[in-house]
Amino acid sequence: MSCKDQEQNELIADVYETSASGNQLTLVTEFEKLDSTSLIKIDPDQKFQTITGFGGAFTESSAYLLNKLSKKNRDTILQAYFSEEGANYSLCRTHMNSCDFSLGQYSYTPTEDKDLKDFSVKEDMDDLIPMIKEASAISKDGFKLFASPWTAPPWMKDNKEWVGGKLLPEHYPTWALFFSKYVDAYKEEGIDLWGFTVENEPLGNGNNWESMHFTPDEMTDFVVNHLGPKLETDGKGDLKILGYDQNREHLSEWVDSQFKNEETSKYFDGTAIHWYASTYEIFADELQNAHSKAPDKLLIQSEACIDAQIPVWKDDAWYWKKEATDWGFTWAPEKDKHLHPKYAPVNRYARDIIGCLNNWVDGWVDWNMVLDTKGGPNWFKNWCIAPVIVDPDKDEVYFTPLYYTMAHFSKFIRPGAEVLGVNKTDDDLMVSASKNTDGSIAIVVFNEGKEAKNFTLSLNNETKNMGIKGQAIQTIVIPSSK
Template sequence: MKLLKFGFFCLLVVAMSCKEEKIELNADVYETSESGNKLTLLNEFASLDYVSTITINPNKKFQTITGFGGAFTESSAYLLNQLSKKNRDTILQAYFGKDGAHYSLCRTHMNSCDFSLGQYSYTPKEDKELKDFSVKEDLDDLIPMIKEASAISSDGFKLFASPWTAPPWMKDNKDWVGGKLLPEYYPTWALFFSKYVDAYKEQGIDIWGFTVENEPLGNGNNWESMHYTPDEMTDFVVNHLGPRLNEDGKGALKILGYDQNREHLREWVDSQFKNEETSKYFDGTAIHWYASTFHVFPEELQYAHNKAPDKLLIQSEACVDAEVPVWKDDSWYWKKEATDWGFTWAPEEDKHLHPKYAPVNRYARDIIGCLNNWVDGWVDWNMVLDIKGGPNWFENWCIAPVIVDPDKDEIYFTPLYYTMAHFSKYIRPGAEVVGVDKTDDSLMVAAAKNPDGSVAVVVFNEGNETKAFDLKLGEETRQISINAHAIQTIIIPAKA
């Protein structure tokens, strides 16, 4: 009898041990860190006393991803043409190759912008029929860059275009900067968009869509701009741009309204999506991040989604502005030393939104914050700038993920490049953002399930200490550690 009891006890212990044994989660962990990792595949992890938990819930689904990427500007394209073929190819492969950042959503400018070599329009002469429309200004630099990128990209990428201004002859102030489009030229300006699509098609480039106007609230009257109120933009789209594109067989092109900072988002989506008639031609809304160096404005993003839950919400421009690039010093990009325009110029009541910040922190925090608040696309600004932060005809210096010195034919992939790649390379178009629960509030986390069934989890640790966490998906668990000042993308392969 005692022997039977002892045997039963042993079986019970074995059964309990089996029940408590964790099923190992299969995952690859890639990290970029201040300590030197650059999309490095990690195989060993620190063992810590405190281990938090990150739980992925793939059954809780949010927005579908449109893509991640950057902007083709004349400045970037011009710089690529100043480099050796080897370095030019290295940069384009790094951005568009499958083994690189694999960009999937990109922007470009119609007519000139501040990151052009000078001011130009495709229609410099007054003519309502736009008979002399020509994109010849783009043939030397911009168009070749886009075509080479397209040839490299295995999956292709969506390209949308943004005007900074109509040609001065269409505006009330007859100037490149500021002013408004004269109502008599609304039909002509709508025709301009249609002709642009045809001109680029002739060059072998397909346009996916447009934003109606870059920064319709203006930019302090510094470089190319044109002003709209929300209702003026809605009027132009509903009564002119949308019907024109439809009439010309281009109704599938996406039209994104607004295209400026998030703090004013409510009044614009209220106008765009006021009713069925106003909503008809708007496919979504574009936003910028320049209202703050750290604040994502989640309430505004949630409001925009709830106002039009079936429409796109795309972050169309972001960069570290008002800074000359720091050359070949990775550590600077992880330190809170950068400022932005608002550090000096913001109104006193808004200065708290513009403290010094670490550039990597700003990118990682914003992208994760956007993903967790219904944003489906995130587009950086210039892909390439020089060591001065240009060329820029207005001397509006900024930083790009890739910096080049054309005089020495040298290139520098800053930590911002790798930060972008943590999202663009591993979260692919068509992915669905899924639910995440975490017990450590100091870690920022977002997750998405890709069309191939794999799950990408991005974790950002901006703290000064290494952190450990159990990553859970269903019954499977994997204990992982993330270095201080680091971003990780964890890829969980699809089940066979």
């Protein structure tokens, strides 16, 4: 073979790496040469789901903290999340009424009135709405925004409480009207909604913070007979409605109800899921079943975070170590304890997102974008970690390795991308590949182990020999061949 032939067969690619050794979305051009190598072959003819997007959540807690920072640091954070140069988030969530990551409990309709004449989003005017609008101004391509209620106001519920209870049947139409009014109120502020989840965690949260319970059939009834028709009647039928919105281990019973027949499926555009059932198990069978049940519907990871942990400040190494615990480490029933071992936060994010992409999930949304050094503010003191941690008293910002991990997906895999087939010979490497609408291909490789690895990347009879450090995540970008 001539040198010219070799040059023609060399795959052109840029490699960006984040690693425990210190890389942060660093462009890598040289790779350690090892004795052994494996093969990663991309199959562009094998196509799976179309990507909706990646991103995080606008919460009152995050927005409040941004307001306490200097303009310089506030801008730095928003640019990091929403600019093309940054993570370029494309799918985001927010809460309707208060949630645990609010400063206190509130509703847009505190007064009992079925016509909701006093509906107002004034609670969001100081913090949440300005954060969303600034992010929108920064985002060149824009992002899809969906909203989730944690609970209806207590006066609509059977227990008259913020926590637990059910929506009274007489208020099913009232609650549907609430959604419609929310769309109008946000539109008046210059914010367009893409859709909703019907209820955050309808199975409850252990009666700790804002919640409201639905069974699968109760939620289906509400959507099919009230929410869907109301939005349609009000000219908002193009808004997406996502059912369920809780942990994956119960996913089957919800998709069975939502997509039972043509009538029940009509108003559901898809299903939302969370990851809190395990620190390592992605429940691939549940994801595969959900896709099989409704192959044309969306399947979106709507919330994930390192929960039940106070953030570790400016110590990147901690985020790569298996020292984090979650709620289940302490509180899970004995039969489920094995699902909640200690874990490394970066590993959990990288493994879960790749696992989701390889099992039909088309969107993946992180929880709070910004929290303080205590893991709040949170009125219930339900401390968690966000990719960006701030100390508002000192006006300091810490971009944790979780920020860079998210950016490996959100920055390079854009809405409309198609997930491609991948064949690999090293079971210890996690890999997912997607082809963007501009023809470029983004391949994410995660090496959880501590030893470096070499591999040959193959696409359309072109190859490139490369490698990945131990404890590292890479995004390999192959430009369009057009």
